[in-house]
Amino acid sequence: MRKRQPQRSEQHTSRGWWIASGIVAVGCIGIGAWLVPTAAGQWDSLTGADQPDALASASSVDNPVKDLPGDADQPAPADLAGPLEAASGKLDGGGTMASQVVDVASGNVLYSDDATRPVTPASNLKLLTQFALLSHADPNSRYETNSYLSEDSKSVTLVAGGDTMLSSGTSDENSVLGHAGVQTLAAQTIQELKDKGVSGKLPVNLDASMYSGQGTNPAWDSADVDAGYVTSISPIALWDHHTQRPSDGEDVSHRPQNAGADALNGYVKALNEAGASQGLSFASGSDSSEAAEHADSQRLGSVESATVLEQAKYMMENSDNVLAEVLGRNAAIAAGNEGSIEGAIKTVKQTLTGAGISTDGLIQKDSCGLSADNRVTPITLAQIIAHATQSETATSNLAETLPVAGGTGTLASRFEADDASAAQGSARAKTGTLLKVNSLTGYTTTSQGRLLAYSFVVNDVTNSEAATTALDASVAALTKL
Template identity: 40%
Template sequence: MRGTTGTATGRERLIGQFRALFHVLVRAWPSLLLTVLLAALALPAGMLIASGLSGAAQSAPGPSQTPGWQLEPEWLSVPQGIGPLSTTAPVPVPAEVAARLDPVLRTDGGGSFTGVVQDAATGKVLFDRDGMANRVPASNMKLLTAVAALRAIGPDSRFATKAIAGPASGPAGGASRTVVLVGGGDVLLGAGESAEDKVLGHAGLATLAKLTAESLRKEGFAGPVQVLVDDSLFTGPSLNPAWNPDDVAAGEAAPLFPLALNSARFDPAVTTGPRPQDAAILAGETFASQLKAAGAAAGLKVGAGVGRLEGKPAADAAVLGQVESATVSQQVDLMLRDSDNYLAETLGRMAAVAAGEPGSNEGATAAVMRQLTDLGIPTSGMTVADVSGLALANQVSARQFAEVVRAITSGPDTRLRAALGGFPVAGLTGTLGDRYVDDSSAEGAGLVRAKTGTLNTVIALSGYVVDADGRLLVFSFIGNDLTPGAAGNKPALDASATVLAACGCS
């Protein structure tokens, strides 16, 4: 069925409106349930009031008994979510998809767009515009990192940050002690108490400090204590040489360490601007301050300044306290939703460590390539220079990204399903929260889920959507050599994904 290009037919518009209403109802079902209950309460109450006003005869009072409608319900019906997609939904006709996409997938000024659309269930290619051409993908690289982290580390894994007993120091070797803060890969540490309902700040240094102070108190030790940091889990250069120094200066990235506060931000509420250049020492200083406060009542003395541990801690060093991060799947969601470069690079290195390889730039890129190959994703011609997408040396095709999204949505490795919730939702969350607001793409709001990518002359959008006939489609659109600042390029990608959502192209 063919409709006007870029605009839903009346039938498609109705289906889109029904979908949007359905999602609203699912999200709002507790409020709707309350409304129904209130209405149920109001009807009998209204009858009683009407009876009183009309002067109807009142029966003699009998034994007090709570009416059934006032009793607490024994159970509540759970609303049914969207069930499995119908396997009988028609697969779009490639010619129909191309007829709708070609007029809207156009650049504003210079450069070009490549693109691939596939049927998720069968892998059938429904649209292909130079889909095998290598392109600079920007932050779409994080989709590859998500796959590597979920496979190599595991969705339910957590990273531990420990405080361990270090060697004695000072005159006679026993006048003071060291406490070593050991980085285990959690760069989302909070300065305060652990917040177990959150991802950023799930593990808090104040909580770790209290556990450590209590352990020292039980030993009868009151100090002085010197805090050291062990950040030896990561090796090699802390900055990827493929990154533009201007991007680092602007805060797009920072030197990598296996522990950091707020994903290497000074303030969790400020996600732009320069970052700490030594996130490990800053975390150590914060921990030392919290340890001083936690041990004050017991007379614990904490020395000024924080240093780095030389060498490795003793294998049998006593653990004084430990806090654990949010799960890897939760961290992957945060990375994809907010396009967090620092977190992406950390997860790449942790994927390498999990595979027994060095936690370095080279280890991270090799881990991504290895996991893609093991998953059966074609990597011919692919170049992985970093795992966050800042490097212009990255080269990945739209077809390869479409295959990665297909592996996440419907591939045989079900661990990858943990990444689905991290894809930004058009017009609602993450890096798509302020898009899909104009006439060309508004009908895709709430329906399109995709990872964005943006550099000076690069934009990309790779994700998934259910079309008007109920068929799950995966797609990837990548623009390179674009005119910097051209206003029409992002809307063109958004409109293209919206076309797929509205497509009844069978």
């Protein structure tokens, strides 16, 4: 059985003061000036996986490149070759690294090693999903979950709207996970039914027609599904597709067999608790995906998720496979495509092509990177980062969703070695880990304040620790230039 190496991370809150100080220190040069208000100034929110910071909207976000010193020297390709070759040597024959480094301001490729080779990216594929999402959805928009009374007043329909982070309790506006709660929706529903004079026992049906096609991707290894790294995807779910509140953002236990039915049952339970004193009772009805027309006048209640950007940040920081699949389908719908596996994949390619980003060699099987059959070149990955860091559209928010080296999310316990510590508090990246894959794609600034986008992907890994060491050393080498 092929096992995955989960991207676990520990929150070292005791280290927060000096990492934040490091960010402030580099703020005098390079992108540090841009990181200060979003990282050092909001440290507690950044390290709390359930409460990512509410980031800027597309209309107000600043271009991070504008804060860089205009006279920062671009490194010469020769300056990168030696340090990066030394860093990749730390693989010690335990894998093959493909690399691409781009100077963002000029677009010049400073280093390229086997970068045209389509490689298995692991969770670096989430960058493609995030880019597509922020290209088509307003980052400040929210996903609605609604309930409606039938025209004959004899049943209630729960309508999925793409929020899979519902809580089984009341809405918590200060949290991303559980921002909307089914108890709050149930209380609204009971009040509306009372006002309409409805009583008795009503069936509650689920309209999950927002998504189509298979919920479980056939490209996923069944062992990964059984282990909970991913599960069948629904447009509505409790607790990010868990049967109870997860212990942290990387908890893969307690997966429901049918997330839609689980959410429906949770809503019905809340309705019965709230409606008992009003002469109302409820039973779960159909949990099919059949669509139905619902008049606004028949709406009984509505709750809203955290913003698209907050959910996207949660996904990135925790490398959340299931949420990536949800946001991939939501991106497809926002782009006018079907909310399906195929629709999400189609949307990514259309979006990259439209942005002028290479899709040469791209083979996409899912939205989260769990499939070992995904292929993408480091050229594509580095181009996404370069595009995001200089964009004046909503895609620029992608840059701020990436974990901080040695500080947040899946990078919290990385870059601790002496030859890698230079990147702490400065570099940002998306990690990727499968049994034979380790990857890092992101951006950093040189000691002179020059912004570089990079992608380092190791395939055929035989020693994950050595691969991680080589990746961290590679990013640090760029930061030291």
